[in-house]
Amino acid sequence: MALRKDYTRPLDLKHGRVDMNHGAGGRASAQLIEALFARAFDNPALREGNDGAVLPAPPAGHRLVLATDAHVISPLFFPGGDIGALSVHGTVNDVAMMGAQPLYLSASFILEEGLPLADLKRIVDSMAAAAREAGVAIVTGDTKVVEQGHGDGVFINTTGAGWLPPGRRLGGDLARPGDVVLVSGPIGDHGVAVLSKRESLEFETEIVSDSAALNGLTAAMLAAVPEGSVRVLRDPTRGGLATTLNEITRQSGTGITLDEAKIPVRAQVEAACELLGLDPLYVACEGRLVAICAPDVADPLLAAMQAHPLGQQAARIGLVTDDPHRFVQMATRFGGRRVVDWLSGEQLPRIC
Amino acid sequence: MALRKDYTRPLDLKHGRVDMNHGAGGRASAQLIEALFARAFDNPALREGNDGAVLPAPPAGHRLVLATDAHVISPLFFPGGDIGALSVHGTVNDVAMMGAQPLYLSASFILEEGLPLADLKRIVDSMAAAAREAGVAIVTGDTKVVEQGHGDGVFINTTGAGWLPPGRRLGGDLARPGDVVLVSGPIGDHGVAVLSKRESLEFETEIVSDSAALNGLTAAMLAAVPEGSVRVLRDPTRGGLATTLNEITRQSGTGITLDEAKIPVRAQVEAACELLGLDPLYVACEGRLVAICAPDVADPLLAAMQAHPLGQQAARIGLVTDDPHRFVQMATRFGGRRVVDWLSGEQLPRIC
Numbered sequence: 001m002a003l004r005k006d007y008t009r010p011l012d013l014k015h016g017r018v019d020m021n022h023g024a025g026g027r028a029s030a031q032l033i034e035a036l037f038a039r040a041f042d043n044p045a046l047r048e049g050n051d052g053a054v055l056p057a058p059p060a061g062h063r064l065v066l067a068t069d070a071h072v073i074s075p076l077f078f079p080g081g082d083i084g085a086l087s088v089h090g091t092v093n094d095v096a097m098m099g100a101q102p103l104y105l106s107a108s109f110i111l112e113e114g115l116p117l118a119d120l121k122r123i124v125d126s127m128a129a130a131a132r133e134a135g136v137a138i139v140t141g142d143t144k145v146v147e148q149g150h151g152d153g154v155f156i157n158t159t160g161a162g163w164l165p166p167g168r169r170l171g172g173d174l175a176r177p178g179d180v181v182l183v184s185g186p187i188g189d190h191g192v193a194v195l196s197k198r199e200s201l202e203f204e205t206e207i208v209s210d211s212a213a214l215n216g217l218t219a220a221m222l223a224a225v226p227e228g229s230v231r232v233l234r235d236p237t238r239g240g241l242a243t244t245l246n247e248i249t250r251q252s253g254t255g256i257t258l259d260e261a262k263i264p265v266r267a268q269v270e271a272a273c274e275l276l277g278l279d280p281l282y283v284a285c286e287g288r289l290v291a292i293c294a295p296d297v298a299d300p301l302l303a304a305m306q307a308h309p310l311g312q313q314a315a316r317i318g319l320v321t322d323d324p325h326r327f328v329q330m331a332t333r334f335g336g337r338r339v340v341d342w343l344s345g346e347q348l349p350r351i352c
Numbered sequence: 353m354a355l356r357k358d359y360t361r362p363l364d365l366k367h368g369r370v371d372m373n374h375g376a377g378g379r380a381s382a383q384l385i386e387a388l389f390a391r392a393f394d395n396p397a398l399r400e401g402n403d404g405a406v407l408p409a410p411p412a413g414h415r416l417v418l419a420t421d422a423h424v425i426s427p428l429f430f431p432g433g434d435i436g437a438l439s440v441h442g443t444v445n446d447v448a449m450m451g452a453q454p455l456y457l458s459a460s461f462i463l464e465e466g467l468p469l470a471d472l473k474r475i476v477d478s479m480a481a482a483a484r485e486a487g488v489a490i491v492t493g494d495t496k497v498v499e500q501g502h503g504d505g506v507f508i509n510t511t512g513a514g515w516l517p518p519g520r521r522l523g524g525d526l527a528r529p530g531d532v533v534l535v536s537g538p539i540g541d542h543g544v545a546v547l548s549k550r551e552s553l554e555f556e557t558e559i560v561s562d563s564a565a566l567n568g569l570t571a572a573m574l575a576a577v578p579e580g581s582v583r584v585l586r587d588p589t590r591g592g593l594a595t596t597l598n599e600i601t602r603q604s605g606t607g608i609t610l611d612e613a614k615i616p617v618r619a620q621v622e623a624a625c626e627l628l629g630l631d632p633l634y635v636a637c638e639g640r641l642v643a644i645c646a647p648d649v650a651d652p653l654l655a656a657m658q659a660h661p662l663g664q665q666a667a668r669i670g671l672v673t674d675d676p677h678r679f680v681q682m683a684t685r686f687g688g689r690r691v692v693d694w695l696s697g698e699q700l701p702r703i704c
Binding site for chain 2: 007024028030048049050052058060061067070072097100104106139140142144147160170173234237282343344349
């Protein structure tokens with residue numbers, strides 16, 4: 001006789017595990033949602049308990065920005081973060097890079113049967129803390145469960161919504177020759193932190209992910225200079241700085257020249273990359289941004305970045321050029337010049 | 353020597369397979385997005401190619417509705433549908449059930465290494481067709497790849513956004529004693545169609561999923577009766593009609609009595625359920641809705657439903673009652689009465 005679980009008893013968040021019933025839509029699903037998600041994310045829209053969330057009308061003329069990300073990072077917990085916080089940061093940042101203020105997130109979970117509920121609680125609590133810190137509310141969600149061996153612990157999708165003020169437009173197509181390329185801090189920390197944990201590598205100093213919500217930084221930047229003078233904001237996640245810049249030259253029909261000596265990379269990240277055969281230019285960040293701006297605002301914009309806790313090590317790293325080949329090129333520290341191409345193989349799988 | 357794939361050659365959508373590079377954010381990712389997703393979903397917001405989509409401001413006073421769903425259905429293709437169309441219908445319906453007009457979807461994909469690109473193309477084309485038919489645009493997206501054995505073909509998250517007109521409010525908490533319960537058509541088709549395919553069962557007549565976008569039906573319903581007289585709209589997906597009604601009685605603090613003889617169930621669905629040991633009341637629909645309305649509009653609302661192609665078999669199936677126990681009860685065809693409880697075990701895993 002099969003033991004029938006009793007879903008009227010409290011959820012055992014210490015020793016329990018996710019089972020298929022938690023995804024079946026019945027009493028077990030309701031219990032998981034109430035005891036875990038609703039409690040951690042609590043807000044008026046979510047509390048309504050309907051199929052979707054009703055949110056306030058925007059200020060007049062404000063447009064809607066939507067961005068979405070699936071998070072499949074492995075391992076789930078890494079130095080400086082976890083999949084929960086990352087799933088908030090990743091999507092908040094995508095909305096912020098459009099120049100909008102992120103306000104609302106949806107969150108959907110694909111859980112693997114057997115996942116310890118204690119791990120799930122830790123992840124959900126981390127998401128809730130990250131959302132509070134970023135000033136966004138998780139207003140609607142969904143939970144599915146797949147059989148053991150058909151998932152990998154937990155995958156989290158978040159979709160973010162925010163309002164874009166009238167007259168503001170940022171986008172990769174707006175870069176133009178003469179514009180200045182800035183980066184908000186050292187690159188590659190996130191990718192190296194995740195890889196070192198995954199491969200159980202030990203470095204003398206622990207490298208910690210840079211995972212962070214950048215909406216405070218972008219708001220400060222956009223307030224510091226005239227509307228229109230910031231052309232592009234983008235966070236160099238998968239594929240790293242090199243790929244992000246190649247996307248921008250492709251969108252805008254320009255080239256970019258970088259000055260290698262100016263690109264901030266922590267010494268221990270550089271050392272780890274050397275050991276691992278990685279190029280930091282291609283390693284993902286989750287709390288850095290690239291800004292491309294009109295030359296006359298580069299100094300005040302850089303100053304605004306450096307005045308913010310998440311931009312203290314911001315630097316001017318290159319220039320947008322007139323280049324029909326749309327190449328990203330780099331003046332190396334040794335006085336040479338090389339093309340920084342798209343990532344064409346696999347740098348780091350499941351890094352976000 | 354490992355063969356290095358050439359991602360500058362066209363994507364082989366006939367014989368190719370998803371590999372880890374398609375999720376790494378470099379050239380292979382860009383190729384997959386351009387050759388497959390961008391082409392199928394093409395629209396101005398998506399074409400911008402930025403981290404998120406910028407969408408128009410709503411009409412004055414309109415509120416934002418957001419809803420999200422992860423889709424993990426197995427098998428990916430089933431009679432009457434596939435995971436692609438389903439992922440559009442599921443989320444469009446959640447937005448529509450709030451009384452809003454769904455307009456925009458985000459789509460994010462978690463692909464398993466080895467998935468045939470031909471299957472992915474079929475799914476993406478089906479999504480695109482479903483979105484066109486429902487009048488929504490897929491405006492932003494994301495793609496991740498996980499190693500073979502860590503996913504299951506493809507999981508799709510969609511998040512929907514739409515605008516809710518001023519003064520409109522629907523919700524499970526608004527049901528009140530005396531209100532009438534309507535259903536838009538026969539229940540259980542979707543669940544039985546999926547299960548029959550999964551278990552390779554053959555019935556005399558093929559049972560086809562009811563998967564459909566209901567936003568046209570809800571718009572027609574809401575236009576037919578005075579604002580406020582429709583209290584609740586909800587689609588009985590996972591957990592079926594029984595679970596949906598229990599959610600509503602819990603939210604509103606009421607009871608519901610159903611008349612079993614009035615609940616439309618196709619004869620072949622009933623026969624299949626009997627064979628499989630399932631109760632149709634708990635079997636998921638993906639193209640049906642439950643409406644709870646004021647008694648004086650029940651007739652015109654039912655007429656509006658029956659006049660719509662997706663509501664031709666709509667029926668009045670029960671009444672909201674004053675019941676402190678918040679029970680859903682049913683007068684059976686044999687003159688008895690039984691409590692229709694929450695689904696407490698697992699009816700059908702991975703049905704959506």
